Amino acid sequence: MPLDHSASDLYDTAYDLRAQAIRARLYACLWLEPHDEASGRLLAFADELETKADAAERASITPYLMLA
DSSP states (O other): OOTTOOHHHHHHHHHHHHHHHHHHHHHHHHHSOTTOHHHHHHHHHHHHHHHHHHHHHHHHHHHHHHHO
16 A cells, blocks of 8 residues: 555545445345355455455554554
């Protein structure tokens, strides 16, 4: 991520990524067969989004930790 992102931008990014992950999981559970290959790929994508959201969230609090 570029260094010019503010903590608020990173927090918003984390929020957006988590929302996308939730939508992906809902789609996989509601409209695809439970053991379908597409469902598995979509759930893996949701996990990847969660990992990216965690990283963005950590990056958003780092400036505040450095001030402490």
